[in-house]
Amino acid sequence: MKVIELAVLLIITAILAVGLIKGVDVFGQFTEGAYETLKTGVSILPALIALMTCVGMISASGAADALAELLAPVTEFLGFPSECVPLAVMRPISGSGATAVYEEILSENSPDSFIGRVASVLIGSTETTFYTIAVYFGAAKIKKTRNTLVSSLTADFTGFVFSVLAVRLVFGQ
Amino acid sequence: MSGFLIYRAITIFYNGQGLEMMKYIFTVMVGISLVFGLAAGNISEVSNAALSECSQAVELMLKLIGPMAFWGGMMRVADKAGITDFIAKLFRAPLKFLFKGIDANGKAFKAVTMNITANLLGLGNAATPLGIQAVKELSEEESAGGVATDNIIMLVVLNTASIQLIPTTVAAMRLAHGSSSPLDVMPAILISSAASVAAGIASVKCFAAGRNVLSRSKRTITDESH
Incomplete structure (x- = not known):
């Protein structure tokens, strides 16, 4: 996809050019923003160490395969690759956990394979639903949530199903 | 309302900070891998994973x-x-x-x-x-x-x-x-x-x-x- 690679370059150039025209210290602000992100990265590393170890142990024990086998009737019906089932389970619960499962999938399957692509689209098109709901409503002291969870999970489930459909549609796999 | 009960369970786990639930997930995942490792005879693979995945x-x-x-x-x-x-x-x-x-x-x-x-x-x-x-x-x-x-x-x-x-x-x-x-x-x-x-x-x-x-x-x- 040459168009996308060009688009990324154009976005970077445009951001810097507009910044310069508007009198922004583009280098100073860039390093400031990069430093903020580095701090975030370091702060999530301990969670990533814990969860990647767990995910590695689970997949070495054969439990992930057992879960995939258990859900096989549903996933086969949807044409959903069983290798991506642990990712779909982890995705709404924990961001670092989902990253750990995604890393595991990419080390066992090529990122350009059907499974690698479905996993990429799945993690890219859904969010950490339970966490987001808990943080937002906890902070804003909302007690009566009505259809929030049902509607969020409807969106997630649609994302899971469409990650397979979109990969088939775009790549013809 | 089952949706409400599930939500309550989640908020109790996450406790508004997003970290409470993780202690259960952490322990349960390690426990599951021990049980499955024993059942499937993959114990050495599981303990290798525990030592190497962190790096x-x-x-x-x-x-x-x-x-x-x-x-x-x-x-x-x-x-x-x-x-x-x-x-x-x-x-x-x-x-x-x-x-x-x-x-x-x-x-x-x-x-x-x-x-x-x-x-x-x-x-x-x-x-x-x-x-x-x-x-x-x-x-x-x-x-x-x-x-x-x-x-x-x-x-x-x-x-x-x-x-x-x-x-x-x-x-x-x-x-x-x-x-x-x-x-x-x-x-x-x-x-x-x-x-x-x-x-x-x-x-x-x-x-x-x-x-x-x-x-x-x-x-x-x-x-x-x-």
């Missing part, structure tokens, strides 16, 4: 931190150059359609547009405090008093669906694993995101419309009985 987490972070920091830097420049405000202005019209009955010049709507824009640009760190502020402002403007109004539900559902335009972390991880074209999944991600967001919006609007019809028919019944 892979550090390696992964080393591969990710460069691209993540690069985009963090670019997005800060974009923010300071007024690009975020510009995009927020572009999204005012579609957001007015999604959020009914609130003041388009008020604090709540401004917080909503800034939160959605931060999500679109992949500014996760900025999006969460803006989102919490938006929920608080909406709650105040609609005097919700602890009840999630249709607008609050809409905002949270938009935040639990991914609407990031450039999937930088996914691209960085695909590149680290030798993808020949790490960004070639972008159109598929956009299709899947759009479908997921559309389903979320449709669900929120259906529930809102359903409640409207219910309350109207209730009103008609009481009117007739008088």
Whole structure:
């Protein structure tokens, strides 16, 4: 996809050019923003160490395969690759956990394979639903949530199903 | 209400900080791998994983931190150059359609547009405090008093669906694993995101419309009985 690679370059150039025209210290602000992100990265590393170890142990024990086998009737019906089932389970619960499962999938399957692509689209098109709901409503002291969870999970489930459909549609796999 | 019970269970686990639930997930996952490892005779593989996977987490972070920091830097420049405000202005019209009955010049709507824009640009760190502020402002403007109004539900559902335009972390991880074209999944991600967001919006609007019809028919019944 040459168009996308060009688009990324154009976005970077445009951001810097507009910044310069508007009198922004583009280098100073860039390093400031990069430093903020580095701090975030370091702060999530301990969670990533814990969860990647767990995910590695689970997949070495054969439990992930057992879960995939258990859900096989549903996933086969949807044409959903069983290798991506642990990712779909982890995705709404924990961001670092989902990253750990995604890393595991990419080390066992090529990122350009059907499974690698479905996993990429799945993690890219859904969010950490339970966490987001808990943080937002906890902070804003909302007690009566009505259809929030049902509607969020409807969106997630649609994302899971469409990650397979979109990969088939775009790549013809 | 089973949905409410599940939500209560989740909030008790997460305890508003997002960390409480993890202690159970951590322990249960290790426990499951011990039980399955024993049952399937994979004990040596499981203990090897316990000792070696942690260094892979550090390696992964080393591969990710460069691209993540690069985009963090670019997005800060974009923010300071007024690009975020510009995009927020572009999204005012579609957001007015999604959020009914609130003041388009008020604090709540401004917080909503800034939160959605931060999500679109992949500014996760900025999006969460803006989102919490938006929920608080909406709650105040609609005097919700602890009840999630249709607008609050809409905002949270938009935040639990991914609407990031450039999937930088996914691209960085695909590149680290030798993808020949790490960004070639972008159109598929956009299709899947759009479908997921559309389903979320449709669900929120259906529930809102359903409640409207219910309350109207209730009103008609009481009117007739008088």
